[in-house]
Amino acid sequence: MEECLNTIADYALRSVGVGERLLPRSDFTLCQQFTLIGSGMLWNIYFGLLALLSGFFLATAVALGKAARNPIIRKASEWFIFVFRGSPLFIQFFFAYFFFLSLKSQFAFFDAFTSAWLGALIVLFLNTSAYTGEIFYGALQSIPKGDIEAADAYGLSGWTRFRRVIWPTMLRLAWPAYTNEAIFLFHSTTLVFFSGFPVWGQKGDALYYAAFFADKTFNPFIPYPILAFYFILLTLVIIAIMGKIGTRLNSHLPQDAKPKFRFRPQIIR
Amino acid sequence: MGFYWSFLTVLTLLAITAPLALTFGMGGAMAARSRLAPVSWLGKGYIAIVRGVPDIAFFLFFVIALDQGIEYLRHQALCPDWPDAIRQGNDFIVCQAAKMPLSNAAPEVHDRYGFFIAVFTFAIVFGAFAGNVLFGAMKAVPKPQIETAESYGMTRRQTFWRIVVPQMWVYALPGLGNLWMVLIKATPLLFLLGVEDIVYWARELGATKTPRFTDYPHGDWRMWYFLALLVFYLAFTRVSEIVLERTMRRLTRGQATSGGEAQRKVAG
Numbered sequence: 001m002e003e004c005l006n007t008i009a010d011y012a013l014r015s016v017g018v019g020e021r022l023l024p025r026s027d028f029t030l031c032q033q034f035t036l037i038g039s040g041m042l043w044n045i046y047f048g049l050l051a052l053l054s055g056f057f058l059a060t061a062v063a064l065g066k067a068a069r070n071p072i073i074r075k076a077s078e079w080f081i082f083v084f085r086g087s088p089l090f091i092q093f094f095f096a097y098f099f100f101l102s103l104k105s106q107f108a109f110f111d112a113f114t115s116a117w118l119g120a121l122i123v124l125f126l127n128t129s130a131y132t133g134e135i136f137y138g139a140l141q142s143i144p145k146g147d148i149e150a151a152d153a154y155g156l157s158g159w160t161r162f163r164r165v166i167w168p169t170m171l172r173l174a175w176p177a178y179t180n181e182a183i184f185l186f187h188s189t190t191l192v193f194f195s196g197f198p199v200w201g202q203k204g205d206a207l208y209y210a211a212f213f214a215d216k217t218f219n220p221f222i223p224y225p226i227l228a229f230y231f232i233l234l235t236l237v238i239i240a241i242m243g244k245i246g247t248r249l250n251s252h253l254p255q256d257a258k259p260k261f262r263f264r265p266q267i268i269r
Numbered sequence: 270m271g272f273y274w275s276f277l278t279v280l281t282l283l284a285i286t287a288p289l290a291l292t293f294g295m296g297g298a299m300a301a302r303s304r305l306a307p308v309s310w311l312g313k314g315y316i317a318i319v320r321g322v323p324d325i326a327f328f329l330f331f332v333i334a335l336d337q338g339i340e341y342l343r344h345q346a347l348c349p350d351w352p353d354a355i356r357q358g359n360d361f362i363v364c365q366a367a368k369m370p371l372s373n374a375a376p377e378v379h380d381r382y383g384f385f386i387a388v389f390t391f392a393i394v395f396g397a398f399a400g401n402v403l404f405g406a407m408k409a410v411p412k413p414q415i416e417t418a419e420s421y422g423m424t425r426r427q428t429f430w431r432i433v434v435p436q437m438w439v440y441a442l443p444g445l446g447n448l449w450m451v452l453i454k455a456t457p458l459l460f461l462l463g464v465e466d467i468v469y470w471a472r473e474l475g476a477t478k479t480p481r482f483t484d485y486p487h488g489d490w491r492m493w494y495f496l497a498l499l500v501f502y503l504a505f506t507r508v509s510e511i512v513l514e515r516t517m518r519r520l521t522r523g524q525a526t527s528g529g530e531a532q533r534k535v536a537g
Binding site: 082083086087088090091092094095098099101102 | 450454455456457491492495496498499502503506507
């Protein structure tokens with residue numbers, strides 16, 4: 001027990017470079033595996049959370065752009081969504097990494113972009129913006145006509161109408177699908193270190209440490225279920241938080257008129 | 270040369286997997302509709318994989334399980350008097366004759382075996398998804414159609430093949446189209462399964478030089494490999510979208526759906 005507490009003290013923040021520098025080499029304990037893989041989860045949460053929060057705003061803009069009357073804005077948004085939804089995220093990571101790498105050889109400014117914390121975050125941000133933008137666009141198209149007519153009748157227009165009526169309704173309708181998107185964004189953060197972005201000083205994400213243990217112990221049946229355990233936990237937390245926000249968005253409606261959340265696994269991004 | 274062949278590998282995989290997965294899915298959906306309870310459970314269980322197991326785990330796990338399963342069966346058949354246990358701790362040891370493919374086989378055989386395993390894994394996984402879509406589509410065929418068929422005296426089988434199957438595609442196509450897009454995007458996973466696909470080659474071609482030690486006179490080539498891949502996937506997706514849209518328009522013709530109704534109005 002005390003040994004395990006020591007392990008936690010040593011390795012709980014290993015993935016961000018705090019604590020013991022050397023990873024365990026032999027006699028791997030269950031505690032070490034749990035601690036290190038959990039430590040790696042910090043990166044998954046970092047990528048997922050920041051991409052989700054920043055992507056939300058771009059997604060709203062993209063959705064509005066796709067619904068815009070101006071053909072230039074509309075085409076640009078459509079292409080943005082198509083490029084990021086139409087190609088594997090895997091390839092996007094690879095391409096972005098090597099793209100930043102060649103930029104770096106020209107301008108020193110791009111140095112930070114080749115490390116995962118910034119480069120991969122940008123890819124995830126753009127990717128989730130495209131997926132979420134499509135979801136929001138769909139919701140925007142299915143806003144009841146009556147709601148907008150009512151807003152017009154109240155004399156609301158322009159920004160006020162958007163802020164008070166269209167935007168909340170869009171979010172309300174999109175929320176179940178957006179919850180799924182959030183879950184799968186977090187799942188796809190495991191691809192970061194799996195694709196081009198290198199791991200410096202063994203500071204990797206949860207999948208990196210799980211693969212490390214599977215590699216060292218020749219037994220994939222312990223580290224991967226631990227990884228799965230952490231992700232199931234994360235998924236439950238996301239569903240709970242998004243559910244709370246969803247309840248708030250729907251608080252003015254009768255119980256049975258709420259859009260229901262249904263877990264729809266998406267296979268590959 | 271290998272780099273160009275790898276594009277063909279991906280296309281071949283798609284060309285073989287898609288019909289195979291559809292067949293598996295059809296089998297699953299038909300089994301799930303069966304009146305025999307065990308068969309129906311089997312079909313429903315297969316389809317339920319969609320909602321249950323996380324997908325990547327399935328990919329990683331299934332390949333090992335299939336590989337070991339085949340070797341285990343061959344071991345039982347070929348070396349009945351093998352003294353040691355097959356599972357020794359974390360190791361999985363079968364006799365030499367049961368190795369799949371044989372350790373003295375040509376590398377080409379290894380490649381082909383790997384490809385076969387990949388196709389089979391993809392087909393099983395996507396078959397479950399297709400089964401889910403087809404099962405839903407069969408249920409979406411309007412009830413009166415089936416009742417009419419019954420009142421004409423058609424048997425269950427005749428109703429299924431003459432009424433349900435021709436009409437279900439219009440309901441199944443959006444889901445199947447989605448699946449096809451996902452299947453296209455899943456092909457980079459091939460290299461996880463050890464098949465030399467495009468990602469493998471793009472990595473390989475770039476790996477010979479480390480950017481930290483060499484100053485490229487021409488910029489980094491790898492970026493262009495991956496750009497080419499990106500364009501390849503985008504073009505493929507776009508072509509699929511167009512084909513699916515055309516097929517959908519063809520299928521809605523004369524159907525009792527809002528799409529079909531709209532077409533009738535235009536035709537006057």
